[in-house]
Amino acid sequence: MNRILKTERCKLKRSCIWLAVLGIPLIPAFLGSANYAGNTGILTNQWYSLWTQVTLFYCYFFFPALIGLYCAYLFRLEHLNHNWNLLMTLPVRRSSLFLGKWITAGGLIFITQMFLVLLYFIAGNFLGLTVPFPWRKVLLWALLGILSGMAIASFQLLCSLIFRSFAVPVAIAFAGGLAGMGLYLKGFGLLSPFSLMALGMNANNPKGDLPYPAPVLIAACLGFSALFCFLGILWMRIRDVKSE
Known part of the structure; x- marks a missing residue:
């Protein structure tokens, strides 16, 4: 597993994926701050x-x-130049291959979450907020966001394993976010990993309590993660993975 993680880190080094890691969180931070500044009344x-x-x-x-x-990129190199053919001949467990990518995706999710919290803190100070910063709540929401993000990552890695196209899994993720919003509004947020993000980060009512107790949200995140990781590993074991 250590060698797999080192290999994944080598693929990410000097990668253009870091532009997305550091660039895309700036957009919701800016839009949210601008909307707040325009509606302080x-x-x-x-x-x-x-x-x-x-x-x-x-x-x-x-x-x-x-x-x-993130997940589409982690599988992109394997889908090209017959790399799967080489990878499948190595003395490495299929479970280690999939879980290595899942842990690597989790690292990217952690960095993204912490960067968003930093942007949120900077934006609040720039906007002149005077009350103390709610560190404990924000860190709890960020942690639950990381866990829900890893649940989404397990599903997206499965999609990226099945679909060789780079764009299709990203489109599925975007559609999943919209579907997750619909389930959240209907009161079925625990049924989708994409809804757990808003539930765990308490996006709709941060001044109040979490919509569900934290242990329930953690259990749901771990349950979805285990399910989709199992399906991903099973797919690698029973299907011939093909390269372009």
Whole structure:
């Protein structure tokens, strides 16, 4: 596993994926901050109101698609130049190959989440928020966002394994974010990993309690992660993986 993770890190080094890691979170942070600045007469809860504006854009539109991009990129090299043929002959477990990519995606998700929290903190200070920063709540929301992001990543890695096209898994991720919003609004958020992002990050009501207790959300994230990782490993074991 250590060798697999080192290999994945080597593929990411000097990769253009870092432009997405550091660039795309700037968009929801800017849009949310601008919306907050233009509606301070209505949005009166300072840090909590700003969190809502930033994460509503982030959870449903940007982060799911970004995770889809991460996962599609992690499988892209294997789909090209007959690399699968070489990889499948190596004395490496299929489970280690899939889980190595899942852990690598988790690292990218962690960096993205922490960068968003930093942008949120900078934006709040720039906007002149005067109440103390809610560190404990924000870190809890960020952690739950990471776990829900890894649940999405397990699904997206499965999609990226099945579909050799780079664009199709990203499109599925974007559609999943929209579907997750619909399920959240209907009260079925626990049924989709894409809804868990908004639930865990408490995007709709940050001043109040989480929609579900944190242990329930964590269990749902771990359950989806285990399910899709199992399906991904099973697919690699029973199907011949083809290269372009």
